[in-house]
Amino acid sequence: MPERGERPGEFGMIARYLRPLADDPGAFGLTDDAALLRPEPGFDLVLTKDMVAAGVHFFPDDPPESIARKALRVNLSDLAAKGAAPIGYLLGLALPADWTEDWMAAFSAGLAEDQQRYGIPLLGGDTVKSPDGLMLSVTALGQVPAGGIVRRAGASAGDVIVVSGTIGDAALGLRLRLGTLDGSAAGEGAAHLLDRYLHPQPRLGLAEAVRRFATASLDISDGLIGDLSHVTRTSGVSALVEAERIPLSDAARALMAADPTVLASVLTGGDDYEILTTMPADRFADYEAAAARAGISVARIGRIVEGEGAPTVIDAAGEEITLGRASHDHF
Amino acid sequence: MPERGERPGEFGMIARYLRPLADDPGAFGLTDDAALLRPEPGFDLVLTKDMVAAGVHFFPDDPPESIARKALRVNLSDLAAKGAAPIGYLLGLALPADWTEDWMAAFSAGLAEDQQRYGIPLLGGDTVKSPDGLMLSVTALGQVPAGGIVRRAGASAGDVIVVSGTIGDAALGLRLRLGTLDGSAAGEGAAHLLDRYLHPQPRLGLAEAVRRFATASLDISDGLIGDLSHVTRTSGVSALVEAERIPLSDAARALMAADPTVLASVLTGGDDYEILTTMPADRFADYEAAAARAGISVARIGRIVEGEGAPTVIDAAGEEITLGRASHDHF
Numbered sequence: 001m002p003e004r005g006e007r008p009g010e011f012g013m014i015a016r017y018l019r020p021l022a023d024d025p026g027a028f029g030l031t032d033d034a035a036l037l038r039p040e041p042g043f044d045l046v047l048t049k050d051m052v053a054a055g056v057h058f059f060p061d062d063p064p065e066s067i068a069r070k071a072l073r074v075n076l077s078d079l080a081a082k083g084a085a086p087i088g089y090l091l092g093l094a095l096p097a098d099w100t101e102d103w104m105a106a107f108s109a110g111l112a113e114d115q116q117r118y119g120i121p122l123l124g125g126d127t128v129k130s131p132d133g134l135m136l137s138v139t140a141l142g143q144v145p146a147g148g149i150v151r152r153a154g155a156s157a158g159d160v161i162v163v164s165g166t167i168g169d170a171a172l173g174l175r176l177r178l179g180t181l182d183g184s185a186a187g188e189g190a191a192h193l194l195d196r197y198l199h200p201q202p203r204l205g206l207a208e209a210v211r212r213f214a215t216a217s218l219d220i221s222d223g224l225i226g227d228l229s230h231v232t233r234t235s236g237v238s239a240l241v242e243a244e245r246i247p248l249s250d251a252a253r254a255l256m257a258a259d260p261t262v263l264a265s266v267l268t269g270g271d272d273y274e275i276l277t278t279m280p281a282d283r284f285a286d287y288e289a290a291a292a293r294a295g296i297s298v299a300r301i302g303r304i305v306e307g308e309g310a311p312t313v314i315d316a317a318g319e320e321i322t323l324g325r326a327s328h329d330h331f
Numbered sequence: 332m333p334e335r336g337e338r339p340g341e342f343g344m345i346a347r348y349l350r351p352l353a354d355d356p357g358a359f360g361l362t363d364d365a366a367l368l369r370p371e372p373g374f375d376l377v378l379t380k381d382m383v384a385a386g387v388h389f390f391p392d393d394p395p396e397s398i399a400r401k402a403l404r405v406n407l408s409d410l411a412a413k414g415a416a417p418i419g420y421l422l423g424l425a426l427p428a429d430w431t432e433d434w435m436a437a438f439s440a441g442l443a444e445d446q447q448r449y450g451i452p453l454l455g456g457d458t459v460k461s462p463d464g465l466m467l468s469v470t471a472l473g474q475v476p477a478g479g480i481v482r483r484a485g486a487s488a489g490d491v492i493v494v495s496g497t498i499g500d501a502a503l504g505l506r507l508r509l510g511t512l513d514g515s516a517a518g519e520g521a522a523h524l525l526d527r528y529l530h531p532q533p534r535l536g537l538a539e540a541v542r543r544f545a546t547a548s549l550d551i552s553d554g555l556i557g558d559l560s561h562v563t564r565t566s567g568v569s570a571l572v573e574a575e576r577i578p579l580s581d582a583a584r585a586l587m588a589a590d591p592t593v594l595a596s597v598l599t600g601g602d603d604y605e606i607l608t609t610m611p612a613d614r615f616a617d618y619e620a621a622a623a624r625a626g627i628s629v630a631r632i633g634r635i636v637e638g639e640g641a642p643t644v645i646d647a648a649g650e651e652i653t654l655g656r657a658s659h660d661h662f
Contacts, residue, residue, distance in 0.1 A: 031565050032483050033409040033549050034379040034473075039370035047455060048365040049421040049470060055462040078364040090380040092423070092468040124378060131386040132463030137423040139380060139470040142365075152363050218364050234362050 007101060010127060017108040024088060024121035035124035037088065043143040045087075048078040054133035059177070064103050065110030066198045067134070072114050074221065075140035076202035077273040081219040083150045083211035084142030086120035086204065092137035094130035118204060144211065153234035154216035155278040159304040161239060162214075162284065164203050164274045164296050166249040167224050171269020172262065173197030181265075185258035189251025196249075200273035205294030213287040214277035223268040225323060227276055228311050235278075238307035243267070244316045247299040267313060268323055278304055338432060341458060348439040355419060355452035366455035368419065374474040376418075379409035385464035390508070395434050396441030397529045398465070403445050405552065406471035407533035408604040412550040414481045414542035415473030417451035417535065423468035425461035449535060475542065485547035486566035486609040490635040493545075493615065495534050495605045495627050497580040498555050502600020503593065504528030512596075516589035520582025527580075531604035536625030544618040545608035554599040556654060558607055559642045566609075569638035574598070575647045578630040598644060599654055609635055 008016060019030050026036040039045060052071050054060040062070075072089065079086055091111075115121060120140070173193035175181035183190035203219075210217050216235055220227045225241070232239050246266060248256065256262040279287060284300060291298045302311075313321040339347060350361050357367040370376060383402050385391040393401075403420065410417055422442075446452060451471070504524035506512035514521035534550075541548050547566055551558045556572070563570050577597060579587065587593040610618060615631060622629045633642075644652040 028482065028484075031561070032413075034377045034413045034415070034480075036480050037376040037378060038477065039374075039376060041372060043370075045368040045370060045376075046365045047368060047421060047470075047472075049423055049456050049468075051423045051425055051457045051459045051468060053425060053459055053462055056460050082363075082365045084365070090378060090470055092380055092382045094382055094384060094466060125380050126382045126468075128382045128384055129387050130466070131384055135425060135461070135466055137380075137382060137457075137468035139378075139421055141378075146369065149365075149367050151359065153359075230362070 013104060014127060017104045018122065021108060021111055021115060021122040024123055027121065027123045030124060035090065037123065037141065040143060042146055044146050044149060046079055046082050046084040046142040046144055046149060047139065048075050049137065049139040050074045050078065051135065051137040053135045060133060062198065064107035068107045068110030069114050069199055071136040071138050072111060073200045073202045074273060075138045076118055076120070076204060077200060077219040079140055079142035080202050080204045080207045081210065081217045081275050082144065083148055083207050083217065084144045085207060086118055087141045087143055088121050088123040089141065090123055090139040091125035093125065093127045094135040095127065096130045096132065096134055118202065148211050150210050150214050150217040152216055152218050152231050155231050155235035155237055155304045156215060157237055157304050157306040158280065159215055159278040160281045160284055160300045161228065161241065161302045161304060162277045162279065162287065162298050162300055163247065164206060164291065164298050166247045166252065167220070167272055167274060168252050168266030168269055169193050169196035169249050170271035171265040172252055172255060174271065175265060181255065181259065183255065186251040186254045189249070189254060192249060192251050197271060200271065202273060203275045203296055205296055206275050206291055209287050209290035210275065210277055212290070213279050213283045215279050217275060217277045220272040220274050220276050221270055223270045225267050225311055225313065231276065231278065232311060236308070237304050238309050239302060239311035240305050241302035241311055241313045243313050243321060245299065245301045247297065264324065344435060345458060348435045349453065352439060352442055352446060352453040355454055358452065358454045361455065366421065368454065368472065371474060373477055375477050375480060377410055377413050377415040377473040377475055377480060378470065379406050380468065380470040381405045381409065382466065382468040384466045391464060393529065395438035399438045399441030400445050400530055402467040402469050403442060404531045404533045405604060406469045407449055407451070407535060408531060408550040410471055410473035411533050411535045411538045412541065412548045412606050413475065414479055414538050414548065415475045416538060417449055418472045418474055419452050419454040420472065421454055421470040422456035424456065424458045425466040426458065427461045427463065427465055449533065479542050481541050481545050481548040483547055483549050483562050484565035486562050486568055486635045487546060488568055488635050488637040489611065490546055490609040491612045491615055491631045492559065492570060492572065492633045492635060493608045493610065493618065493629050493631055494578065495537060495622065495629050497578045497583065498603055498605060499583050499597030499600055500524050500527035500580050501531070501602035502596040503583055503586060505602065506596060512586065512590065514586065517582040517585045520580065520585060523580060523582050528602060531602065533604060534606045534627055536627055537606050537622055540618050540621035541606065541608055543621070544610050544614045546610050548606060548608045551603040551605050551607050552601055554601050556598050556642055556644065562607065562609065563642060567639070568635050569640050570633060570642035571636050572633035572642055572644045574644055574652060576630065576632045578628065595655065
């Protein structure tokens with residue numbers, strides 16, 4: 001095994017930084033070709049895989065802990081949206097040649113904290129040399145009681161459209177980061193927006209309520225209207241969204257008052273990782289109460305209607321708002 | 332969704348090239364955030380994830396069908412080594428900005444053929460923009476009867492060491508490709524070596540026999556001696572390998588006669604994806620017969636001994652062969 005200076009090679013790096021994360025017996029201490037999972041009888045497995053690349057999904061100079069968290073959390077968010085509880089994950093790590101031990105120590109510490117926070121062990125994975133920048137590929141496994149998965153398809157005309165948390169913060173944080181938006185109107189709230197971009201909050205606390213009450217569900221990663229379109233297209237329906245009902249943070253509200261382009265970012269920007277669900281209107285109160293018990297706010301923003309076109313967004317006066325493009329494009 | 336010239340965007344590309352590969356009901360036609368797998372009662376799941384990157388694990392100008400096959404097969408090889416039957420896979424695809432429809436059509440055709448050949452459906456995954464070269468991350472899922480996984484740990488002193496197929500071909504093929512070896516002594520056999528590098532053969536036909544007879548097992552991806560070291564280290568034993576017993580292709584044998592550096596490539600080169608197993612000597616005949624029924628040759632190359640050091644390799648005269656380094660380094 002070649003050593004570069006003081007730095008450990010592949011197996012030394014895995015032993016030092018990743019093996020401590022893999023204390024599940026099925027991980028075999030990362031010393032085998034594969035991991036073992038004995039499924040719990042009566043449950044279905046839910047499998048999701050999101051890749052993130054430096055310069056595309058995060059900035060190469062983001063804190064390593066934050067990169068680690070984002071890679072894991074965007075996958076946990078998918079599990080939450082499907083109503084699933086996390087079981088474990090596999091980590092694919094393509095490291096550029098100039099990785100340092102300090103970077104790996106911080107990166108693995110970020111994973112360790114989130115594993116603890118969300119109750120998900122590292123089961124296995126692969127570490128390779130990246131010819132260029134850092135790339136991470138996480139496969140997360142979750143479980144739902146058999147038949148319990150909540151799909152994108154399932155919304156019916158008349159259902160209300162519900163989102164968790166506040167919408168648009170991450171897209172505004174990214175614009176602040178890129179310098180394409182003046183954040184002065186938000187004052188100290190700008191830090192909140194930057195943090196929302198850097199640290200998605202997977203809404204695992206909503207998973208059970210999603211299973212109990214939602215007819216369709218996904219997480220908002222590509223943008224509110226773009227993701228809502230995924231629900232309407234797969235469900236064979238359309239949607240009407242009332243813009244003034246979309247829950248905003250104080251910081252986003254302050255920026256919107258100062259700059260009318262903020263509304264477009266709220267409607268079409270990505271990376272919120274909030275949960276969009278649909279459900280019959282008479283279930284909303286119970287969903288809201290269950291969400292509140294998990295410390296998560298939810299809000300009705302519109303309703304599913306018959307039809308096949310893209311969702312319609314109306315302003316407070318009932319006038320349709322025209323969108324330049326429906327979603328953020330990570331591709 | 333932005334369109335670049337005539338080329339489809341992300342969702343169009345997925346619909347055109349990847350959705351046809353995802354006919355398993357749990358894949359939801361690649362229209363959901365996650366895939367669903369209902370585990371078969373009485374089986375354990377075996378999970379493996381191997382990433383491959385252009386310029387590291389394959390050449391950027393390799394045929395797209397071959398890149399697709401390699402990415403999938405290196406994972407299937409891990410399942411075979413563990414005694415597992417394939418269930419499905421998730422594909423992470425980081426595409427450089429200059430991908431073409433011709434490339435994607437050939438790439439997806441390669442996947443389609445191998446899905447058919449090995450009986451493994453595409454369940455889900457993620458497609459992202461690569462800031463640089465192509466990178467693929469496959470997570471493969473397999474199953475073994477509960478408790479049936481065969482680990483690296485498990486070899487005991489006295490066990491014989493057995494390998495499938497022939498060893499070193501892929502490493503020699505890579506050297507021919509890189510121009511660091513004169514292939515003229517192999518004549519037309521050089522094409523065989525190049526093909527062995529480009530198209531690993533996952534030994535899924537051996538999986539059941541591995542489960543029935545092997546005490547330890549892995550696939551040879553890092554090199555014969557390096558991978559044998561993984562077995563001996565995790566099993567707390569050492570090993571003695573008789574070099575002249577290592578099965579060679581006619582092409583490798585011809586090259587070895589012409590160039591003595593070929594032996595080192597055979598012993599330490601990577602990418603063979605043959606199966607190395609250990610077992611009590613009295614099981615070998617049954618293992619060999621089961622392998623023959625699957626059309627796969629197997630050979631005894633040495634034995635497990637007590638001790639803790641690296642494996643010892645001896646030549647026909649019983650003299651120890653000194654190795655410069657034990658394994659090929661993909662990292």
